[in-house]
Amino acid sequence: xxxxxxxxxxxxKYFYDPVKIQVLKSVSMKVNHGEFVSIVGKxxxxxxxxxxxxxxxxxxxxxxxxxxxxxxxxxxxQELAQIRNEKIGFVxxxxxxxxxxxxxxxxxxxxxxxxxxxKEEVEHNAMEHLRTLDMTDQVLKMPNxxxxxxxxxxxxxRALINNPLIIMGDEPTGNLDxxxxxxxxxxxxxxxxxxxxxxxxVTHDNDFAARTHRTITMExxxxx
Amino acid sequence: MNFKLxxxxxxxxxxxxxxQSIVAAAGVTFGISMFVTLLGFMNGLNDLLDNLMLNRxxxxxxxxxxxxxxxxxxxxxxxxxxxxxxxxxxxPKDEGLAIYNSRAIIQNLKQDERVIDVSAKITTPVFxxxxxxxxxxxxxxxxxxxxxxxxxxxxxxxEGSVNxxxxxxxxxxxxxxxxxxxxxxxxxxxxxxxxxDLASLKIVGIFQIGIAEIDNTLTYTSxxxxxxxxxxxxxxxxxIQVKLYDISTASVVAKEFQHRFNVDxxxxxxxxxxxxxxxxxxxxxxxAVGIVLxxxxxxxxxxxxxxxxxxxxxxxxxxxxxxxxxxxVKWIFISLSLIIGIVGGILGLLLGLVLSTIIDSIPxxxxxxxxxxxxxxxxxxxxxxxxxxxxxxTSTIAGLFPALKASKVDPVEIIRGK
Numbered sequence: 069x070x071x072x073x074x075x076x077x078x079x080x081k082y083f084y085d086p087v088k089i090q091v092l093k094s095v096s097m098k099v100n101h102g103e104f105v106s107i108v109g110k111x112x113x114x115x116x117x118x119x120x121x122x123x124x125x126x127x128x129x130x131x132x133x134x135x136x137x138x139x140x141x142x143x144x145x146q147e148l149a150q151i152r153n154e155k156i157g158f159v160x161x162x163x164x165x166x167x168x169x170x171x172x173x174x175x176x177x178x179x180x181x182x183x184x185x186x187k188e189e190v191e192h193n194a195m196e197h198l199r200t201l202d203m204t205d206q207v208l209k210m211p212n213x214x215x216x217x218x219x220x221x222x223x224x225x226r227a228l229i230n231n232p233l234i235i236m237g238d239e240p241t242g243n244l245d246x247x248x249x250x251x252x253x254x255x256x257x258x259x260x261x262x263x264x265x266x267x268x269x270v271t272h273d274n275d276f277a278a279r280t281h282r283t284i285t286m287e288x289x290x291x292x
Numbered sequence: 293m294n295f296k297l298x299x300x301x302x303x304x305x306x307x308x309x310x311x312q313s314i315v316a317a318a319g320v321t322f323g324i325s326m327f328v329t330l331l332g333f334m335n336g337l338n339d340l341l342d343n344l345m346l347n348r349x350x351x352x353x354x355x356x357x358x359x360x361x362x363x364x365x366x367x368x369x370x371x372x373x374x375x376x377x378x379x380x381x382x383x384p385k386d387e388g389l390a391i392y393n394s395r396a397i398i399q400n401l402k403q404d405e406r407v408i409d410v411s412a413k414i415t416t417p418v419f420x421x422x423x424x425x426x427x428x429x430x431x432x433x434x435x436x437x438x439x440x441x442x443x444x445x446x447x448x449x450x451e452g453s454v455n456x457x458x459x460x461x462x463x464x465x466x467x468x469x470x471x472x473x474x475x476x477x478x479x480x481x482x483x484x485x486x487x488x489d490l491a492s493l494k495i496v497g498i499f500q501i502g503i504a505e506i507d508n509t510l511t512y513t514s515x516x517x518x519x520x521x522x523x524x525x526x527x528x529x530x531x532i533q534v535k536l537y538d539i540s541t542a543s544v545v546a547k548e549f550q551h552r553f554n555v556d557x558x559x560x561x562x563x564x565x566x567x568x569x570x571x572x573x574x575x576x577x578x579x580a581v582g583i584v585l586x587x588x589x590x591x592x593x594x595x596x597x598x599x600x601x602x603x604x605x606x607x608x609x610x611x612x613x614x615x616x617x618x619x620x621v622k623w624i625f626i627s628l629s630l631i632i633g634i635v636g637g638i639l640g641l642l643l644g645l646v647l648s649t650i651i652d653s654i655p656x657x658x659x660x661x662x663x664x665x666x667x668x669x670x671x672x673x674x675x676x677x678x679x680x681x682x683x684x685x686t687s688t689i690a691g692l693f694p695a696l697k698a699s700k701v702d703p704v705e706i707i708r709g710k
Contacts, residue, residue: 120704125613146617153615160707164610168304178614180297226614238707 072137073234073266074099079121079131081114091117093289094131099234104260104267106277109286116238118286119270123156123236124148136233153182157227161239164223165211171198171222172207179229190229197225201255217248224255228265235259237269241276253279295627298620301611302628305604312596317636319592320687324640324679327582329647331675334578336652336668338571347444348501349560350411350533351542354549356391357556358384389415394529397553406536406545411438413531414518420511421482422473429469429509431483433518442535445499445512447663452477452497457514463493467500468508483521491521502658583682590686593632597625597694601701608698609706622699629691630684637683641676 074097081092091114099105109115120126121133124140127148133140135155143151152158165174172194179190198207201221211219220240227235237256241249253276259265260281269280277283285292306313360382366372391397394412401410414433419426436457440446445454449464456462463481475481475495483491493513500507513521519528534549536542542559550557561568601608608621616624652669 116708120708123613125702126704146619149612149615149617149620152613158613160613162707164606164613164707166304166607166610168301168308168607177297181294181615181620183294183297 071101072098073101073103073135074122074268075134076122077132077134079118079129079133081117081121081126081129091289092121092129095289095291097284097291099266099268101266102260102264104256104281105269105284106280106282107268107270107284107286108272108274108277111272113286114289115270115286119236119238119268122268123158124152153178154230155233157230157232157235159220159223159227159235159237159240161242165219165226167211170208170210171203171214174211174222175225175229178226182230194225194229197228198222201225216244217251220244220248220252221255224252228259234266234268237267237271239271239273240269241271241273249273249276295623298623299627302624302631305600305607305624306628306631309596309600309603312599313632316589316593316596317632317639319589320586320633320636320683321640321643323582323585323589324637324683325643325647326585327682328641328644328675328679329651330578330582331575331678332644332648332669332671333651333667334574335670335672335675338574339670340664340668342571344502345564346539346560347447349564350442350531351536351539351560352534352546352549353558353563354391354397354532354534354553354555355530355558356389358389361385389530390524390528391530391532391555393553394532395527397555398529398532400553401532401534401549406538406541408535408537409438409442411435411442411533412515412529413439413533414515414522414524414528415530416518416522417486418521419484420469420473421484426484427469427472429511431463431518431521432510432512433515434512436514439512442533448499448501450498450500452495454497456496457512459494459496461491461493461517461520462496462513463517464497464499464512465495466507466510467498468504469511470495470498472508485521487522489521489523493517493521582679586682586686589636589683590690593629593687593690594694596632597629597691598697600628601625601694601698604698605701605706608701609703612701612703613707618699621701622695625695625698626688626691629687629695633683633687633691636687637680640683641679644676644679645671 076095076097079092079095080090083089083091095118107115107118117126121129124133131141135151140148140151165171166177169177172191175194175198176187176190179185179193180187185193195204195207198204201224203218203221203225206214206218206222211222214222235256241252244252256267256269257279260267269276271277364377364379364382366377366379398410398412401407412435414431416431416433418429418431420429436454440454450467452464454464457464465475465481470476473481477495477497479495480492481495483493485491499512501510515529516526519526522528534545536545539560543561546557546559546562549555611621611624612618648669648671651667654667655665656667657665
């Protein structure tokens with residue numbers, strides 16, 4: 069089995085509104101299994117855009133995207149949703165929990181959607197993840213009763229529920245104070261070291277990036 | 293697709309917007325209940341009016357029309373075949389009103405599988421004498437038991453009984469006539485026939501059909517009595533009335549009988565075409581109003597769904613990011629709309645049933661309808677089925693467009709837009 073989790077070949081992306089601008093210029097990169105990679109760059113350099121292409125949510129690009137040695141480019145909406153569900157865990161800058169569900173259900177939701185395990189097993193796994201993130205006391209609270217740092221930990225638990233191939237973060241600490249940022253970094257770092265979890269994080273926090281295993285720097289739509 | 297999970301998400305979204313959802317469902321409830329009640333009431337009225345007519349009308353009536361011979365002798369003559377005929381002053385032929393070979397026809401009809409029963413009748417105009425005054429009227433000589441069976445005469449009796457007509461020389465008169473002539477049961481009424489014969493008949497019953505014209509002129513006697521008054525033999529019959537099991541075939545059967553027995557026939561639809569027209573117009577109006585109500589309810593659902601989708605953009609984005617496809621999101625919102633439709637629809641049916649029952653118990657008494665005491669309601673389950681079908685249809689369509697919109701939400705735009 070190949071060690072490469074994520075690979076891009078000549079990814080090129082344009083924005084058309086208001087005028088045609090090339091945001092990504094032939095980006096080719098690889099992420100290996102178990103790596104903790106950060107992407108840094110000035111705002112507007114295309115790092116978030118790159119992440120959304122990698123996340124399969126944005127399909128309007130040129131070039132090729134491989135995940136787990138499988139060509140992702142050109143797959144249908146259904147298939148991409150399935151891939152996101154099974155292989156990718158997301159942590160966003162804003163916490164994006166479903167306000168209708170309590171913490172436990174929020175974490176369980178992608179697992180229930182995948183449908184590979186029974187509800188009881190998914191619930192058990194969700195409790196396990198929440199326990200390792202020290203959130204056991206909060207499981208029955210609604211998201212609006214939690215602090216920012218707590219919400220982000222719930223989001224991480226949700227990202228982990230299907231044992232994804234890779235976890236992607238879009239400024240996961242961007243909205244947190246120093247203490248909570250460190251906490252999130254520690255969690256990521258632990259995941260990478262202990263569980264060989266592959267992580268790809270976009271950040272503008274240079275301290276955060278400096279502590280990751282590898283940093284990809286972008287400028288003006290290119291990797292430098 | 294995991295429908296249980298999709299349904300669960302839909303229900304949670306609904307709960308988060310409970311008040312609006314209830315308002316939307318109430319719109320459906322109101323629409324459906326009005327639809328069901330309106331149709332039930334309208335059709336109840338239609339049935340009432342139809343029965344008023346049908347109870348008194350044979351499905352097919354066999355009789356002899358007074359008319360000139362269709363083929364005048366000159367037409368049949370070979371000599372003048374190629375000429376143009378001018379015939380002046382044609383008179384109806386003297387065949388009389390009697391149906392020829394009536395016994396055999398009745399026998400034959402009674403064996404017909406489509407026929408419920410047959411009732412022979414003699415109709416003749418007469419004068420009723422009260423002192424020096426003569427009041428014109430009609431005597432119906434009827435086969436008493438068959439007539440009562442087919443036309444429920446008993447329902448309209450206010451004094452005496454239909455069976456009393458089986459006595460010789462007895463007569464049943466309308467309420468109007470009895471009031472005019474100050475006659476009650478037990479009295480004797482003098483009758484003069486068109487040919488000048490006199491007869492005295494004993495009144496054994498008074499009926500009220502509810503149509504003044506009929507109550508003022510119509511009387512019933514037995515066939516024997518009528519034949520006796522008219523001085524006709526026992527096979528003299530002017531009308532044969534037939535009721536059919538399948539009323540919709542009346543016009544076809546009427547034509548068939550016309551050819552088979554060589555008599556004139558008329559079916560109830562031709563004889564009472566205005567009733568049919570009234571019924572269908574009332575039905576169309578009630579359907580139209582009901583459907584408009586449901587469409588308005590559909591707009592209510594559409595509005596609330598649109599609002600909900602606008603509010604739930606974040607949730608839609610997160611669902612898509614965590615692996616729900618556009619299809620899944622579409623089904624979440626369609627099932628959401630369907631839940632509103634089903635709950636609102638079922639409550640609407642129940643409310644409609646309750647409203648119908650209330651209307652059904654409001655007193656409604658009219659002289660023309662002695663058997664009716666409350667407003668008529670038709671509880672045909674068909675209306676309820678149409679109601680719930682339309683509720684589901686409108687809520688699906690109302691939910692479909694917002695759901696398609698939700699399925700096309702671009703999660704990247706929402707997540708980046710923050």
